[in-house]
Amino acid sequence: MKFERYGAGIAKGMVVTLKHLFRHPVTTQYPEERLTVSRRTRGNELIWDRERCTGCATCAKSCPQGAIRIVTSRGEENDYIVEEFRVDSGYCIFCGLCVESCPYEALFMGYGYERARYRRRELVLNKEELLTSEKKQPSGYARPKVEAALPPQTLLLDRDGVKK
Ligand code: SF4
Ligand code: SF4
Known part of the structure; x- marks a missing residue:
């Protein structure tokens, strides 16, 4: 309880943010880039x-x-x-x-x-x-x-x- 008061929540959030900051983006630049859909797509x-x-x-x-x-x-x-x-x-x-x-x-x-x-x-x-x-x-x-x-x-x- 005491520990959380000293900003542990913010630190945890920042760790998650930093982890994602260096990941390769997975967004697709549609319509220039198109993904192949599932073979069973409806x-x-x-x-x-x-x-x-x-x-x-x-x-x-x-x-x-x-x-x-x-x-x-x-x-x-x-x-x-x-x-x-x-x-x-x-x-x-x-x-x-x-x-x-x-x-x-x-x-x-x-x-x-x-x-x-x-x-x-x-x-x-x-x-x-x-x-x-x-x-x-x-x-x-x-x-x-x-x-x-x-x-x-x-x-x-x-x-x-x-x-x-
Ligand atoms: S809603 Fe009717 S037309 Fe559309 S996929 Fe279903 S059964 Fe076929
Ligand atoms: S009417 Fe519909 S269910 Fe019957 S053969 Fe044609 S496509 Fe198939």
């Missing part, structure tokens, strides 16, 4: 495989947010034709339930994370916007084969000059 852009999708709508039924809208028509071979497949990513909470529930592995979480928009309506993804492209690739979340092909995540502790 990025804010769903990706849809038109060829695999049967229009069963299991994904839409699994979505707790009601963010997926699917409209189908009957095909000639008694199959479904997907007329509309729309995801309102403004309502999506990126839980991944739609991806996990798809019986045909036709839906993927996105690997990207830069989809900030000024207007909510720009967050609605239609059929064309849900397809994969050069700028848009699927994440390995619930898709082990995709995961195996992605690069390992950058961990702050692995970076050059950072003390392990």
